Amino acid sequence: xxxxxxxxxxxxxxxxxxxxxxxxxxxxxxxxxxxxxxxxxxxxxxxxxxxxxxxxxxxxxxxxxxxxxxxxxxxxxxxxxxxxxxxxxxxxxxxxxxxxxxxxxxxxxxxxxx
Amino acid sequence: xxxxxxxxxxxxxxxxxxxxxxxxxxxxxxxxxxxxxxxxxxxxxxxxxxxxxxxxxxxxxxxxxxxxxxxxxxxxxxxxxxxxxxxxxxxxxxxxxxxxxxxxxxxxxxxxxx
Numbered sequence: 413x414x415x416x417x418x419x420x421x422x423x424x425x426x427x428x429x430x431x432x433x434x435x436x437x438x439x440x441x442x443x444x445x446x447x448x449x450x451x452x453x454x455x456x457x458x459x460x461x462x463x464x465x466x467x468x469x470x471x472x473x474x475x476x477x478x479x480x481x482x483x484x485x486x487x488x489x490x491x492x493x494x495x496x497x498x499x500x501x502x503x504x505x506x507x508x509x510x511x512x513x514x515x516x517x518x519x520x521x522x523x524x525x526x
Numbered sequence: 527x528x529x530x531x532x533x534x535x536x537x538x539x540x541x542x543x544x545x546x547x548x549x550x551x552x553x554x555x556x557x558x559x560x561x562x563x564x565x566x567x568x569x570x571x572x573x574x575x576x577x578x579x580x581x582x583x584x585x586x587x588x589x590x591x592x593x594x595x596x597x598x599x600x601x602x603x604x605x606x607x608x609x610x611x612x613x614x615x616x617x618x619x620x621x622x623x624x625x626x627x628x629x630x631x632x633x634x635x636x637x638x639x640x
Contacts, residue, residue, distance in 0.1 A: 445627055454632030455570070455614065468627055503569060505628075514560070515628060517569040 414438075416518035418504050424524045425494055433489040433521045437506030444487050445505045445515060446479060455503065461487065463509060494525045529553060532615050532631035541640050545602040549615030549631055552596070559591055559598045560616040564633065570614055574600065605638045612636070 417436040425431050437444050446458040457471035461481045472478070476495075481487040491498055501522050505515040531550050539545045547561075558577055562570035576582045576589040576598065588601040598617075602609055612633040619626045 447630070455630040457627050457629065460627035471627075514572060514575055517571070520569055 416504055416506050416516055418502075418518035418521050420521060421519065422522045422524075424526060427496060427525055428493055430490065430492045431494055431523065433491075433502050433504075433523070435487045435489070435504030435506075435518060437485065437487070437504070438516055439485075440508070441506035441516075442484065442509045443507045443515075444481060445507075446487070446489050447503045447505070448500045449503060449520075450500045458489070458502075491523075494523075496525045499523055499525045529629045530615055530617055530631035532613075532634045534632060535635040536637050537634055538637045538639055539605050541605060541607060541638055543605050545605045545609065545636055545638070547600040547602075547613050547615075547634050547636065549598045549600075550596055551598070551615075551617045551629075553617070553619065553629075554593075554596065555619045556593075556596075556617040558618050559589070560628065561587075561589060561598075561600045562614040562616060562630075564612045564614055566611075573613075602636075605636075607638045607640050610636055610638050 419434045442463045444461040447455040449455050459479045460468040476492045479489045501520040503517055503520045505517045507515040529552050560575045561573045563573050564570040574587055574589045576591045579591050579593055582589045586603045590599045612635045614633045615631040616628045618628050
């Protein structure tokens with residue numbers, strides 16, 4: 413597609429439920445990032461996929477968080493047993509491998525846990 | 527010490543003035559440096575990137591890099607009210623191979639007063 417697409421745009425869920433957030437990167441971009449941004453805060457790194465390499469999961473805050481990337485394209489971030497502190501905007505970005513970080517962001521998914 | 531540090535601001539400048547945004551980083555292995563702009567409620571968008579020591583100019587924007595001092599800055603000339611946003615500094619270790627994730631500072635909020 414023309415840009416990074418994320419769905420849903422907004423998600424309200426009850427505490428304890430599982431949620432899945434989807435990211436469709438720019439076609440041909442081999443690097444994909446997930447970040448989280450709480451209100452008024454900076455971008456918190458969650459996970460990074462680069463081509464066929466093992467993902468860098470060092471930013472995942474707990475084992476309730478997981479992500480996968482199928483076929484080197486679409487990625488899904490899953491949060492199990494959601495907690496209120498998980499409420500944030502979840503941002504996905506993608507980039508070409510050789511640019512070393514010229515990343516393009518999706519519009520984000522605003523997650524609210526009630 | 528945080529990996530990427532920025533003054534949170536707000537930085538207020540009058541319309542037409544030069545806005546100077548600063549960023550320091552702790553990892554001497556950092557190779558690629560990026561400035562992103564984020565309007566309230568929107569996703570970050572790339573403004574500039576710089577890889578080599580010195581200045582890089584693009585229109586009203588100039589990025590400056592000093593690796594010895596681990597310092598990168600963004601100058602905005604002839605500031606406009608539409609430049610009012612949060613400016614995020616980001617770094618990564620890779621250059622030419624995107625094998626590390628971008629690390630972001632918390633951002634500096636810029637307000638240009640008409």
